[in-house]
Amino acid sequence: MRNAAARSNLLVPEVREVMDIRQASDYLGISPDTLYKYASEGFVPAFKLGNRWRFKRSRLDEWMDQQSGMNTPAMDPEAKKPVKAAL
Numbered sequence: 001m002r003n004a005a006a007r008s009n010l011l012v013p014e015v016r017e018v019m020d021i022r023q024a025s026d027y028l029g030i031s032p033d034t035l036y037k038y039a040s041e042g043f044v045p046a047f048k049l050g051n052r053w054r055f056k057r058s059r060l061d062e063w064m065d066q067q068s069g070m071n072t073p074a075m076d077p078e079a080k081k082p083v084k085a086a087l
Contacts, residue, residue, distance in 0.1 A: 016057070018055070018057075039053045044063060045062075
């Protein structure tokens with residue numbers, strides 16, 4: 001039983017609160033090069049520790065929620081604009 005638990009841990013990578021660029025890119029599902037560019041441009045929440053980029057998981061989660069529109073107020077379905085008929 002103990003060996004099975006140890007093997008299952010190998011399949012699931014550990015997600016830490018503070019991640020380096022490789023861990024954060026795996027977490028976000030993008031390449032490290034793309035994440036480096038996004039961090040340099042200020043597009044994703046990141047900070048430098050020395051000369052290396054670091055990413056807090058909780059800040060990335062909040063950022064993803066904002067990007068996906070989860071923090072926007074719910075729209076009333078009746079308030080949608082009508083679609084114009086094609087001529």
